[in-house]
Amino acid sequence: MASVPGRNKRLESLVSIVLLVMLLIVGLGVVMRQSDVDMTRFGIGLDVSGPPAEPEEPASPAVLDLDSFAPDGFKTVSAARTYGPENLYEKINGKAPLYTDSGFVSLSTQRFVSTADENLWIELFIYDMAALRNAFSVYSLQKRLDSQALSALQYAYSTSSGVYLVCGGYYVELIGSAESPGLLGAMKPIVDRLKMTLPDEEAGRIAELEFFPPENRVAGSEKLYLANAFGFEGLENTFVCRYETGGQEVTAFLGKGADPQASLAVAKGYCDFLIENDATPAEAAGETIRAASGRVFDFYGTTEIVFAVGPFFGGIHEAEDKRTAEQLAETLIIRLTEAAKESK
Amino acid sequence: MTEQTGNRLERRELLLRSVKAGVSIAAAGLVSAALYDSDGPGSGLDAESLVTFKDWAVTPEPGRTMSIVRGPDRRATVTKAIDLLGGIRRFVKQGQTVAIKPNVAFASPAMLGATANPELVAEVVKLCRDAGAKRVIVTDNPINEAASCFMLTGIRGAAELAGAKVVLPRQSHFRSTSLEGGRLIRSWPVYFEPFARADALIGIAPVKHHQRSGASMTMKNWYGLLGGPRNVFHQDINTIIAELSMMVKPSLVILDGTEVMMTNGPTGGSRADLRRADTMIASCDMVAADSFGCTLLGLKPADLPYLAAAARAGVGTTDYQSLKPASAVLS
Numbered sequence: 228m229a230s231v232p233g234r235n236k237r238l239e240s241l242v243s244i245v246l247l248v249m250l251l252i253v254g255l256g257v258v259m260r261q262s263d264v265d266m267t268r269f270g271i272g273l274d275v276s277g278p279p280a281e282p283e284e285p286a287s288p289a290v291l292d293l294d295s296f297a298p299d300g301f302k303t304v305s306a307a308r309t310y311g312p313e314n315l316y317e318k319i320n321g322k323a324p325l326y327t328d329s330g331f332v333s334l335s336t337q338r339f340v341s342t343a344d345e346n347l348w349i350e351l352f353i354y355d356m357a358a359l360r361n362a363f364s365v366y367s368l369q370k371r372l373d374s375q376a377l378s379a380l381q382y383a384y385s386t387s388s389g390v391y392l393v394c395g396g397y398y399v400e401l402i403g404s405a406e407s408p409g410l411l412g413a414m415k416p417i418v419d420r421l422k423m424t425l426p427d428e429e430a431g432r433i434a435e436l437e438f439f440p441p442e443n444r445v446a447g448s449e450k451l452y453l454a455n456a457f458g459f460e461g462l463e464n465t466f467v468c469r470y471e472t473g474g475q476e477v478t479a480f481l482g483k484g485a486d487p488q489a490s491l492a493v494a495k496g497y498c499d500f501l502i503e504n505d506a507t508p509a510e511a512a513g514e515t516i517r518a519a520s521g522r523v524f525d526f527y528g529t530t531e532i533v534f535a536v537g538p539f540f541g542g543i544h545e546a547e548d549k550r551t552a553e554q555l556a557e558t559l560i561i562r563l564t565e566a567a568k569e570s571k
Numbered sequence: 572m573t574e575q576t577g578n579r580l581e582r583r584e585l586l587l588r589s590v591k592a593g594v595s596i597a598a599a600g601l602v603s604a605a606l607y608d609s610d611g612p613g614s615g616l617d618a619e620s621l622v623t624f625k626d627w628a629v630t631p632e633p634g635r636t637m638s639i640v641r642g643p644d645r646r647a648t649v650t651k652a653i654d655l656l657g658g659i660r661r662f663v664k665q666g667q668t669v670a671i672k673p674n675v676a677f678a679s680p681a682m683l684g685a686t687a688n689p690e691l692v693a694e695v696v697k698l699c700r701d702a703g704a705k706r707v708i709v710t711d712n713p714i715n716e717a718a719s720c721f722m723l724t725g726i727r728g729a730a731e732l733a734g735a736k737v738v739l740p741r742q743s744h745f746r747s748t749s750l751e752g753g754r755l756i757r758s759w760p761v762y763f764e765p766f767a768r769a770d771a772l773i774g775i776a777p778v779k780h781h782q783r784s785g786a787s788m789t790m791k792n793w794y795g796l797l798g799g800p801r802n803v804f805h806q807d808i809n810t811i812i813a814e815l816s817m818m819v820k821p822s823l824v825i826l827d828g829t830e831v832m833m834t835n836g837p838t839g840g841s842r843a844d845l846r847r848a849d850t851m852i853a854s855c856d857m858v859a860a861d862s863f864g865c866t867l868l869g870l871k872p873a874d875l876p877y878l879a880a881a882a883r884a885g886v887g888t889t890d891y892q893s894l895k896p897a898s899a900v901l902s
Contacts, residue, residue, distance in 0.1 A: 271616060316714070316802040316805070317714060317802075318714070318715065318840065319714075319838050320677070320714045320837055321781050321782050321783040321784065321787070321805065321808075321836070321837045322782045322835070322836070322837060323802075323805075323836050324782065324783060324805070325782055350679075369834075369835050369836075370842075371834075371841050371843035371844065372843070373843040374843060384840060386841040386843040387841075387842050387843070388682070388683070388841055388842045389840060389841050391840075391841075400840055402679070402683070402840050402841070403680075404680040404682075405680065406682065406842060408884075424787070564634060
């Protein structure tokens, strides 16, 4: 074959050899990786032939001596267990995504059995959620209505069989084997110990919750949706709180964007979402709501209000009575306006 | 002239290189096709070693497919519910081996309602023994460590006291199966051996809220038969539940709605998650049982896509009322 003018065959050969060697290295790399697939990265254990394997112990960032939490008259009967995101399902199965979607780091568990009656026991679950807000989110989304607030911590309650609390970036459950005052009593020193042991980030306070008007607020009804509030994926880090007024139930919500433009975009996105789902714009509400770029919708017989104030977005969700919804929205807007001024 | 020669040579070389590239691509494609494993990371067993569960379904009898009994006492309601279907002897014959698969997923106390109730399991064992069953085994492949689950739920003690043998899963109990027409259950290990010699299969499950699937009832109960890294199926929970209902054809399912876990399922964690509904369902049609059961959670059958999928596959009907369920109220 005749040579083409300007070609440097030696250089071309060298480049070709280099490319072939690189391809060979890539190919070998692929073969090596595929022959040693780490399915645990996808939440899948390695053992595919039998029952689920005993959980391996991932390193916990906060190594706690759970055995030392045993109250008087109780003992441990097995070693404490720690679970990571890859094997959390082995402990709580279908509830795992609630945690893993909320910043979950690890779960440490231990069971304390009564020395007097082996049928009486307490299981301690300490979820390391990495941040106070994450811990509050999983706490609030599981909060039992039939519960009693505990004064020991900002976010804590008990039911007839357990204690549930947030301590800094940790969500903690103490679950009893029976509805027993004795078991609940035995949980108290564990709570006290947890309070001393776990770092209580920001003294357990979440600023946004202070912005909800206190009048007619249903105590303990606050929730935090880290994502997908009301089914809209654009509503992230959204706090929700219920109100009861004049026999009507109203739900208020708020969140804080990076800046006023971001909050306005969230509010607009939620309005668009409502319209896409057949919400119809309702008669313009009062001046306060209009001044906050507020919009009112009729949504299958309920009222939705959406607004933005400075860095905050907020609104009213599925209110049965439009006037009640507007009144609460106006109060919320006034409080958020003041908060926005103070934050400048 | 030189330019023309150069052009002719470039065209020839272009064609040659194109042919070479085409051959290389075709060769790479052939090698990839030869190495492609369409089954993915399964058990590695060949098709000849795959097993299939028996068909334990009983002969249909009009008006005796499903029963609903209201009352607070599980022992009484389950006995009545089975009576309304023709009695336990319709499902269990003298000298038979019966496998009972309760939901024993978690190592949690019975009062939390995350697992089958031990009294209910014991009563079904007793009914089977009274019907002349030679052997009754109670077994499950729990999420948590099996021995702890059976002990802490109280199911081991209650079942053994009633005359059952509790079987805990072992490695040798698992075999590989593929569901005909299934998309997910393909060469997948299942908890098989304890059921292999059973003449009848009874599933027992509580009505529970489930974070992922909406509800966990009799169909979801078969999730316990899956071995291996079954968590992967949570990504397509509706399909796997529907496929499980296609894979397992039980003699009878019992759905316990005496106390219903309304929130925080499937583990719960507080008595406050439960609501009394005082309802027991016995059914030869698990789709119908779950379609009724979801109403105890305030849901409609249409809210649970796996019910429609199972109905489309011919497992049962979501229109449970069309079965004219037999009913009774016990005080």
